[in-house]
Amino acid sequence: MSATPKIEPIGAKVPEPRQNDPDTLARQIVEKLTYSICKHPEQARKYDWLRAVTLVVRDRIIDHWFPSTDRVRDSGDKRVYYLSMEFLIGRMLRDAINNLQLTGPIREALKRYNVELDMVELLEPDAALGNGGLGRLAACFMESMASTGVPGVGYGIRYVHGFFRQEIAEGAQVELPETWLVHGNPWEFERRDSSYEIGFGGKVLTQQEPGKPPRHVWRPAERVLAVAFDTPIVGWRGSQVNTLRLWSAQAVDPILLDAFNSGDHIGALVESNKAEAITRVLYPADSHQAGQELRLRQEYFFSAASLQDIIRRHLGENDSLDNLADKVAIQLNDTHPAVSVAELMRLLVDVHGYEWAKAWEITRATFGYTNHTLLPEALEHWPINLFERLLPRQMQIIYQINADVIREASQTGFDGAQISAISLIDEGNGRRVRMGQLAFVGSHAVNGVSALHTELMKETVFRNLHELYPERIQNKTNGVTPRRWLMECNPGLTGLLTEAIGPGFLDDIEKLRDADGLADDAAFREKFAAVKRANKGRLADLISDRLAITIDPGAIFDIQVKRIHEYKRQFLNIIEAIALYNQIRAHPEKDWTPRVKIFAGKAAPSYVQAKEIIHLANDVARVVNSDPSVRDLLKIVFIPNYNVSLAEIIMPAADLSEQISTAGLEASGTGNMKFALNGALTIGTLDGANVEMLEHLGEDNIFIFGLTADEVAQRRREAHSGRSIIDETPLLREALDAISAGVFAPESPARYHSLVSNLYNNDWWMICADFEAYWNTQRELDGLFLTQDAWQSKAVHNTARMGWFSSDRSIREYAKDIWQAGPGKVR
Numbered sequence: 068m069s070a071t072p073k074i075e076p077i078g079a080k081v082p083e084p085r086q087n088d089p090d091t092l093a094r095q096i097v098e099k100l101t102y103s104i105c106k107h108p109e110q111a112r113k114y115d116w117l118r119a120v121t122l123v124v125r126d127r128i129i130d131h132w133f134p135s136t137d138r139v140r141d142s143g144d145k146r147v148y149y150l151s152m153e154f155l156i157g158r159m160l161r162d163a164i165n166n167l168q169l170t171g172p173i174r175e176a177l178k179r180y181n182v183e184l185d186m187v188e189l190l191e192p193d194a195a196l197g198n199g200g201l202g203r204l205a206a207c208f209m210e211s212m213a214s215t216g217v218p219g220v221g222y223g224i225r226y227v228h229g230f231f232r233q234e235i236a237e238g239a240q241v242e243l244p245e246t247w248l249v250h251g252n253p254w255e256f257e258r259r260d261s262s263y264e265i266g267f268g269g270k271v272l273t274q275q276e277p278g279k280p281p282r283h284v285w286r287p288a289e290r291v292l293a294v295a296f297d298t299p300i301v302g303w304r305g306s307q308v309n310t311l312r313l314w315s316a317q318a319v320d321p322i323l324l325d326a327f328n329s330g331d332h333i334g335a336l337v338e339s340n341k342a343e344a345i346t347r348v349l350y351p352a353d354s355h356q357a358g359q360e361l362r363l364r365q366e367y368f369f370s371a372a373s374l375q376d377i378i379r380r381h382l383g384e385n386d387s388l389d390n391l392a393d394k395v396a397i398q399l400n401d402t403h404p405a406v407s408v409a410e411l412m413r414l415l416v417d418v419h420g421y422e423w424a425k426a427w428e429i430t431r432a433t434f435g436y437t438n439h440t441l442l443p444e445a446l447e448h449w450p451i452n453l454f455e456r457l458l459p460r461q462m463q464i465i466y467q468i469n470a471d472v473i474r475e476a477s478q479t480g481f482d483g484a485q486i487s488a489i490s491l492i493d494e495g496n497g498r499r500v501r502m503g504q505l506a507f508v509g510s511h512a513v514n515g516v517s518a519l520h521t522e523l524m525k526e527t528v529f530r531n532l533h534e535l536y537p538e539r540i541q542n543k544t545n546g547v548t549p550r551r552w553l554m555e556c557n558p559g560l561t562g563l564l565t566e567a568i569g570p571g572f573l574d575d576i577e578k579l580r581d582a583d584g585l586a587d588d589a590a591f592r593e594k595f596a597a598v599k600r601a602n603k604g605r606l607a608d609l610i611s612d613r614l615a616i617t618i619d620p621g622a623i624f625d626i627q628v629k630r631i632h633e634y635k636r637q638f639l640n641i642i643e644a645i646a647l648y649n650q651i652r653a654h655p656e657k658d659w660t661p662r663v664k665i666f667a668g669k670a671a672p673s674y675v676q677a678k679e680i681i682h683l684a685n686d687v688a689r690v691v692n693s694d695p696s697v698r699d700l701l702k703i704v705f706i707p708n709y710n711v712s713l714a715e716i717i718m719p720a721a722d723l724s725e726q727i728s729t730a731g732l733e734a735s736g737t738g739n740m741k742f743a744l745n746g747a748l749t750i751g752t753l754d755g756a757n758v759e760m761l762e763h764l765g766e767d768n769i770f771i772f773g774l775t776a777d778e779v780a781q782r783r784r785e786a787h788s789g790r791s792i793i794d795e796t797p798l799l800r801e802a803l804d805a806i807s808a809g810v811f812a813p814e815s816p817a818r819y820h821s822l823v824s825n826l827y828n829n830d831w832w833m834i835c836a837d838f839e840a841y842w843n844t845q846r847e848l849d850g851l852f853l854t855q856d857a858w859q860s861k862a863v864h865n866t867a868r869m870g871w872f873s874s875d876r877s878i879r880e881y882a883k884d885i886w887q888a889g890p891g892k893v894r
């Protein structure tokens with residue numbers, strides 16, 4: 068065979084740099100319309116323009132993608148692999164255009180054809196491959212890895228149907244399928260050459276040669292193909308482009324031709340349907356467990372495919388797997404990919420012939436694990452018999468890891484109770500594999516996502532493992548990317564800040580501090596308030612268009628948007644709204660501050676109480692909004708279908724951010740960060756990252772109320788209930804009485820009986836316990852809003868002091884303390 072001639076890719080370097088002026092861009096957009104979409108520009112529809120612009124931008128990303136990939140390969144630098152079941156990305160075009168600095172020229176180019184860039188960007192469907200905070204964190208981290216120069220690859224699942232679309236009918240949530248791929252997805256590249264067979268079931272053969280340890284060979288009964296789809300993730304200023312590789316499941320044999328030919332047309336496709344089911348839908352479960360066989364299949368499927376891919380790449384560049392941990396860091400985003408620990412052990416021992424102890428050393432040095440919740444029902448555990456049936460060899464490996472860990476614990480002097488607490492097998496309710504324990508023991512670093520959450524992890528879920536491995540747990544407080552959550556969603560504020568402090572903060576967000584002194588500058592405060600006012604106008608228009616509710620941009624926009632969950636306490640907020648409604652009617656003479664309470668969020672379809680809370684919010688909204696006696700002093704709005712794109716309109720428009728979870732329950736929160744960065748004041752509990760926000764913002768600039776995590780734990784030990792508090796608090800009692808009497812649901816007065824009786828009987832989420840403190844803090848905020856100078860000054864301090872909560876800072880900490888990877892290894 069003759070040597071392959073060297074072929075240079077076309078693009079930014081050779082033969083000539085790509086031009087980014089409006090003329091060139093305009094010409095290229097028309098070229099794409101013509102030759103890639105085959106439309107005459109005069110007949111182009113909206114979606115054709117979206118596709119053409121995307122393709123023009125994509126070419127420029129590819130120009131950066133090749134050199135980024137080459138650079139990492141040639142340097143031999145350590146790569147970071149971020150394994151996550153969820154990536155809640157949202158739209159990609161605006162992010163890419165912004166990060167490539169093309170916003171101005173593309174807007175200009177499109178104007179020549181009378182096309183608005185904003186209109187085009189809004190056509191793109193959200194990539195909603197996640198439920199909430201955990202998935203959005205993974206998306207922010209991907210963008211920040213590219214922006215800070217960490218060579219990162221994200222691995223996840225290419226769900227055909229992402230997070231369900233929510234509609235509200237008669238006040239209740241209705242779930243509809245989400246279809247982000249119907250117009251095709253120009254961002255992804257299918258890589259048929261990167262596909263792997265993934266096994267399930269079958270049996271394990273043991274080969275015993277004299278004088279040697281036994282060798283195990285797994286013979287799966289079923290095989291499914293994992294096919295890679297790559298999406299480029301472009302960092303700030305295009306300096307680096309990383310890859311998000313999502314796996315799609317396909318049958319090894321797409322059609323059983325024998326069956327088809329013999330007339331069984333449906334049966335011929337059964338295998339194919341069964342395989343494809345694995346990546347068909349995202350489980351709509353947030354902070355609670357989705358215990359289904361299909362879920363375990365999804366978890367193993369993407370973990371096993373990713374590990375095969377990582378090993379193949381490593382062996383293409385290295386002689387053996389001995390140095391795997393020097394070249395590879397794998398981060399497990401929650402326990403969903405925790406089976407990777409057992410799978411890597413299987414690959415090292417069974418396939419690559421490593422002895423157990425060496426394999427364990429490599430495995431542990433390679434993995435890091437991020438915990439996201441302390442809720443016991445959210446810590447995954449699989450019934451042993453299910454696990455064994457699907458993954459027989461991995462089950463054996465888990466038993467062996469467990470035996471090693473238990474031996475180590477016994478030698479350390481652990482007693483029986485301590486040992487059963489650290490065991491990877493829960494011997495209680497029907498024997499289960501504990502995925503949190505597996506992830507913990509298989510990782511060299513385990514992290515929580517805020518300072519408080521990390522401390523609570525040490526005291527609660529992982530108390531005994533922390534005793535056995537006291538160096539292993541560390542904290543990495545979450546962050547959000549300032550590109551999406553300031554520059555792109557709030558161009559008005561970004562422009563104002565650039566004018567006031569220069570553009571330095573665009574490259575180093577902590578420079579926002581330079582704006583701190585402007586809180587005392589009346590002229591600046593006025594401009595800051597004007598930007599907020601315009602953003603509120605934009606949200607008011609959206610609410611008017613979608614819901615036909617008129618709201619006054621002069622009122623306090625008091626906003627709670629996040630997954631609906633009892634611990635997040637939307638119910639507390641609704642009760643306060645009802646109490647306020649009662650008070651406004653009882654005391655019309657008082658000087659009430661006009662308020663609009665805005666809610667959005669989805670409930671897991673099987674989570675009855677969460678759905679009741681949505682229903683209640685909508686019922687209360689209907690009654691309050693149509694009551695002329697409240698005039699315009701109180702409006703309540705539930706905006707359906709909360710997603711990333713809606714968040715991008717909501718965050719810049721908030722005056723007040725509701726972060727009111729029961730203390731000790733919210734691991735970090737990131738919504739809290741997005742709001743404050745955009746100049747909203749926070750009313751919140753001492754929970755998650757609110758605690759650190761208090762430290763950075765100062766106590767004058769955040770409104771903290773309620774029980775602390777310790778006090779909540781204490782009350783729960785004392786079997787606290789709400790009854791006596793309700794009896795002694797007329798505001799609360801009258802609000803609950805109104806709910807119970809059917810004031811908000813006359814057609815079905817008993818609808819909320821169980822929600823209310825839970826408060827009387829145990830008040831598990833401390834809604835009664837915190838009500839009065841919450842009410843008083845809200846009234847304090849009412850007063851503050853009337854003094855606009857004071858309010859706006861605090862709002863400016865919020866924006867100026869939130870730079871630390873950037874995911875760039877989080878990623879630099881992971882890179883330095885956990886991955887030992889990234890620019891200069893440590894920064």
Ligand SMILES: *Cc1c(COP(=O)(O)O)cnc(C)c1O
Pocket residue numbers: 198199200203628629630709710711714735736737738739741
């Ligand atoms: C940021 C974000 C979340 C997380 O919100 P929390 O308030 O931290 O729970 C959830 N969903 C979407 C769409 C988000 O953008």
